[in-house]
Amino acid sequence: MSTTKYANAVAAVKAMENNLLTRADIDQLINTRTRAEFISALAAKNTAAGEGSSLAEVWDMLRAYAPDSEELKLLAYRNDFHNLKAALKAMISDHDPKQYFIRPTNLDLEALVDLLKTKEYEYLPEHIRSTAAEAYELLTRTLDGQLSDSLIDAACLREMQKKAHKCSGDMMKQYAQLITAAADIKTAFRCALMGKTKNFLGTAVCGSEKLEKDDLVREALAGTESLLAYLENTEYSEAAKLLRESPAKFEKWCDDVIIDIAEEARMLSFGYEPLAAYYLAKESEIKNVRILSVCKEFGADRDTITERMRKLYV
Amino acid sequence: MTNGLVLAILGAALAALLAGIGSAKGVGLVGEAAAGVVSVDPSKFSKVLILQLLPGTQGLYGLLTAILMLSRIGVIGGNAAQLTTAQGWMFFVAALPIAVVGLISAIFQGRTAAAGVGITAKKPEHNGKGIIMAAMVETYAILALLISILLIYNIAI
Numbered sequence: 001m002s003t004t005k006y007a008n009a010v011a012a013v014k015a016m017e018n019n020l021l022t023r024a025d026i027d028q029l030i031n032t033r034t035r036a037e038f039i040s041a042l043a044a045k046n047t048a049a050g051e052g053s054s055l056a057e058v059w060d061m062l063r064a065y066a067p068d069s070e071e072l073k074l075l076a077y078r079n080d081f082h083n084l085k086a087a088l089k090a091m092i093s094d095h096d097p098k099q100y101f102i103r104p105t106n107l108d109l110e111a112l113v114d115l116l117k118t119k120e121y122e123y124l125p126e127h128i129r130s131t132a133a134e135a136y137e138l139l140t141r142t143l144d145g146q147l148s149d150s151l152i153d154a155a156c157l158r159e160m161q162k163k164a165h166k167c168s169g170d171m172m173k174q175y176a177q178l179i180t181a182a183a184d185i186k187t188a189f190r191c192a193l194m195g196k197t198k199n200f201l202g203t204a205v206c207g208s209e210k211l212e213k214d215d216l217v218r219e220a221l222a223g224t225e226s227l228l229a230y231l232e233n234t235e236y237s238e239a240a241k242l243l244r245e246s247p248a249k250f251e252k253w254c255d256d257v258i259i260d261i262a263e264e265a266r267m268l269s270f271g272y273e274p275l276a277a278y279y280l281a282k283e284s285e286i287k288n289v290r291i292l293s294v295c296k297e298f299g300a301d302r303d304t305i306t307e308r309m310r311k312l313y314v
Numbered sequence: 315m316t317n318g319l320v321l322a323i324l325g326a327a328l329a330a331l332l333a334g335i336g337s338a339k340g341v342g343l344v345g346e347a348a349a350g351v352v353s354v355d356p357s358k359f360s361k362v363l364i365l366q367l368l369p370g371t372q373g374l375y376g377l378l379t380a381i382l383m384l385s386r387i388g389v390i391g392g393n394a395a396q397l398t399t400a401q402g403w404m405f406f407v408a409a410l411p412i413a414v415v416g417l418i419s420a421i422f423q424g425r426t427a428a429a430g431v432g433i434t435a436k437k438p439e440h441n442g443k444g445i446i447m448a449a450m451v452e453t454y455a456i457l458a459l460l461i462s463i464l465l466i467y468n469i470a471i
Contacts, residue, residue, distance in 0.1 A: 007343055007428045011350035014435035015358070065350070269429035 003168075003270035009065035010270060013278045017266075021045060021285050023312055026292075030305050035296040042289065058282045059104030062275050071167045071272045074160060074176065075279055077127065079105045081156035084128050085149055087113050088135055092143075127163065131155035150187070150204035157183055157206035171265045171273045175258065175280075180208040181236060182254040188220035189243060192227050196220075210235050248308070256311040259284055263313065281313035288312075318402030319394055322387050325409030326380040329462065333376025333416025333455075340369025340424025347431040354435075361434045361441045365427040368448045372412075372420035375459040379412045383466050395471050408465030415458035423451035 021029075025045055032038040059076065063069040079102050090097030091113070101109050106125060115123050121133045131152055139148040157180040164176035187204045190196075196204075201220055207213025211234060219230040231240035242249040262280040265273035288310050295305045348362035383405060384390045387397060397405070430444025 004343055004425065004428070007347040007431075008350035011347035011428070011431045011435055012354050013350075014432040015351045015354035017436055018355075269432050270425075 003272075005067045006270050006272060006275070009062070009067065010268075010274045012065050013062070013274050017278060017281070017313075020281055020313060021288070026288065026309060026312065029289075029292055030302055030309075032296065035293065038292065038296045055279075055283055055286055056103035058279060062279055066272060066275055068272075071172060072276055072279070073106050074163045074167065074172055075276060076104045076106050077156055077160050077163065078179070079103065080107050080125075080128055081131070081152050081159075083107055083109060083112065084132055084135070085152050087116050088132070088139055088148065088152075089145060091116055092139055127159045128155075131159075147200065147203060150200065153183065153187070154204055154206040157208075161206075161208060167272075169265075169271060169273055171261060171276060174261050175276075177208055177210060178254065178257055178261065180206055181211050182239070182250075184208065184211055184213075184216055185231065185236060185239060185243065186247075186250075188216045188227055189224060189247075192220040192222075192224040252308065252310060255284060255287065259311040259313055266313070277313070284310050284313060315394070316396050316402070317399045318397030318405075319387065319389075321399070321402030322383065322397055322405035323389065325406035325413075326383040326389075328406075329383070329409040329413045329416070330373075330376045330380040332413040333379075333420065334373040336417035336420030337370050337373030337376075340372070340420040340422075340427070341366055343421075343424040344369060344427040344431060347428040351431055351435040358434055358438060361438060362431050364441075364445060365430050365434065365448060368427050368445070368452065369420045369423040371452060372416035372423070372455045375412050375455055376416050379409060379459065379462045379466070382463060383409060386466050386469075387471070397471065401469060401471065404469045405466065408462055408469065410462075411458035411465075412455070412462040416455055419451050419455040419458075423448055423455075426451055 029038055029041055032041050062072060066072060083101050083105055086100035087097045090100060097113060116132060121129050124132055135148045135152050138151055139145065160176040161180055164172040184205050184207065191201050191204065198217065198221055201217045205213050205216050207216065215230065219227040228240050228244055231237065239250055239253050242253050258280055262277035265277040268274055291308050292305060344366040348366050351362055352359050387405065388394045427448040430448050433444040434441045
């Protein structure tokens with residue numbers, strides 16, 4: 001599809017970017033003394049960031065503007081696979097999964113539950129079809145929720161990479177690579193800490209172009225020190241240094257790199273990329289507001305809050 | 315009616331047709347972008363409208379060229395010249411610069427102006443920069459128009 005088909009959507013998104021929180025807005029929110037003052041200041045900014053469902057609203061709006069939202073679907077893959085996990089577990093434990101579902105998602109959640117119950121996997125969207133069948137079989141056979149979750153998480157990363165390679169431009173490829181690498185690093189690190197087996201690591205780690213699965217599994221089995229030393233010699237050396245300091249710093253690094261990817265995409269005048277960049281910016285803004293909200297709740301000082309703030313898009 | 319006259323009329327039609335198609339595409343593209351901005355912020359309507367108008371000029375240049383040519387060969391006025399085939403070809407070729415450059419430049423100007431709509435959306439105070447960038451593309455349409463006019467008036471009848 002010609003990228004100029006996105007002219008309308010991109011222009012609308014550029015106008016909407018003016019409503020994102022700026023550095024000055026964030027500073028003002030940081031300077032509030034109490035949570036009540038913070039909430040009132042946030043409301044004054046007239047932003048939807050304070051509302052829980054706003055990302056779902058942004059998603060619906062972007063898909064309404066986009067002439068072809070196929071490439072944007074990748075952004076909700078993680079939610080899709082989370083919802084698959086929730087639906088499977090709720091089904092096994094006979095609970096209502098609705099409260100565990102998250103949005104935005106590419107899935108029809110009611111249909112997902114029905115199709116899983118009737119095991120009609122062939123009617124599920126292609127990207128979750130085989131994973132749903134495998135995870136159900138694994139969960140019912142082993143009753144090991146953690147193993148099933150690991151299988152779904154790794155499948156999610158694989159599907160993201162597959163989808164990214166079908167997308168035009170580099171943005172989605174960079175995004176999928178980062179998400180996969182970050183998830184693999186976290187998984188390998190946790191497995192190394194908990195002394196997980198090679199079999200478990202083999203299921204949980206996905207692997208990517210820049211971080212080979214076999215290398216990660218091998219180093220994780222050798223311990224955290226060996227894993228971090230290995231990572232320090234890869235493209236993710238900075239991430240490894242931060243992970244050595246604290247997992248929170250590593251998480252912040254991941255979020256900041258996502259905003260860097262979005263920053264590059266926002267310079268484009270046509271194509272789906274500015275829309276995806278806006279979605280990522282909104283996601284980051286919501287995360288910042290949540291961090292601020294929690295920090296205000298617990299009376300964290302200015303330096304602590306500033307240290308945790310994610311990079312801003314505007 | 316001679317073959318030469320047919321060729322000259324064909325050239326005039328081509329000038330209006332191709333430049334008009336280019337302008338329609340360009341204006342349409344900017345219009346789509348402008349509508350996107352106005353749907354979020356209607357106060358920017360007047361600023362984005364200027365950008366939308368820019369790719370429309372090629373269509374006017376094509377129209378002007380066609381009128382000048384039809385006037386020169388006497389079709390307007392009801393006293394059509396009996397042109398030879400060689401003269402007809404010369405008029406036909408005279409129409410080509412604005413026909414071809416008009417078509418291409420209007421489309422590219424539309425893209426540039428649509429990108430300029432993005433500037434207006436994000437930083438309305440820099441709207442003028444978007445207009446200047448889009449206007450740069452206009453240069454080549456003006457040069458083509460100039461050549462077409464010079465050719466039309468220098469063909470001996």
